[in-house]
Amino acid sequence: MNDTSKKFRRRAEARPDEVLDAALAVFAERGYAATRVEDVAKRAGVSKGTVYLYFASKEALIEGIVRRAVAPIAARALPDLETFEGDPRLPITMLLTVLVQQLAQPDKIAVPRLILREVMSFPSIAELYRKEVLGKVMPALIGLIRRGVETGKLRKVDPELTVRSIIGPVLAHVALAEIFGIKPDGDGLSLDRLVANHLDILFHGISAMPPEVGP
Amino acid sequence: MNDTSKKFRRRAEARPDEVLDAALAVFAERGYAATRVEDVAKRAGVSKGTVYLYFASKEALIEGIVRRAVAPIAARALPDLETFEGDPRLPITMLLTVLVQQLAQPDKIAVPRLILREVMSFPSIAELYRKEVLGKVMPALIGLIRRGVETGKLRKVDPELTVRSIIGPVLAHVALAEIFGIKPDGDGLSLDRLVANHLDILFHGISAMPPEVGP
């Protein structure tokens, strides 16, 4: 007899996760504001009261979703990035490739999409994401670029600002698609083509002539 | 005797603009959701009823703000972009420079900031922005890049995807600053430095070696 076939469960350790799963599903469908806590409860197969047994408020639900999804990120590819000493272009390519693979999976994109939707309304989420994701990935990337410049593998660019040149195009692509519904013509898997085009430009520039433009 | 010293004004043509100014101010301060229509009314020096005399709903306020701000954009730099036949790097530089100059003005940034905050909650705003701004700027940019590639002034890049590489870094910079409060060290006017660094990479790439990276 498995857990789900019992109606009640003492020490129901699985409940919080079930509720978060349900919350993610309904938030993704209708957005946070338009979702009633009762909708979450119904989807999870419990009553409203039970939701409040495990979560202090409606906002705690969205925080729980983000916290749960964000926790493993830092542990994943960070160690590689931080200690890497060879050609920085390799880990940059890796990072974007992995990122894009994640975004392409329909089940995995639900959380980033939710964050994108609701981050402006919840400073607590922005703070969490800043601390747990950006606060770790950005310094690692900055360090990587700095070492690349120091060892002469990269041109003399500003590491801190160059981070924006690395992640920006992917962000723009996702934002255009998710917010405005603007996708390039061959919509299927366009993320792969985007990264290829982006890295080509990032590494080589778009100018046909060898470096000779400015004032 | 000027208009504002009278309490009532026949054919009060100035009222809608006054109300929109007030709405922008309070929305910028506390966000759309947390603002009551009465707050807008109070700021505008009128009563709630008067707001509804000129605007059909609370949502119409935010739409009005965006519509008013967005209208002049298309007319501004578009003609230049669309017909330009020389080196595409020139108008790209111009576009980003102008954009960044706008964003640097404290009074001008209120509307983009509001759009950034609320766009996810209002499909009508996303649609408006998509149609009036992106729908005009993006095709112009795409055409510019396509012609650059055709005339051999640019390398063989995908015009549609390259647009993301042009606007992405600026978007990332603004998003990091506005959403997460992450700014580069020398915070004053970092937008100028960002554009300089970005264009340097965009035009030349970050690789120290001449084009030779491999698959």
Added chain:
DNA sequence: TGCAACTGACTGACCAGTCAGTTATTAATA
């Protein structure tokens, strides 16, 4: 029998939008 797990009707607060009533302005008239 004891109690952890769960329920769902209820409450209190909030606020967008309405509308019957009030006030200022102008035009017409004396």
Added chain:
DNA sequence: TATTAATAACTGACTGGTCAGTCAGTTGCA
């Protein structure tokens, strides 16, 4: 110029609907 009529401009108390969060009561497990 003063008075009045007509009406545009404006007011703010009120309504109706929503829903997050509570808690006294119920259910099933050990």
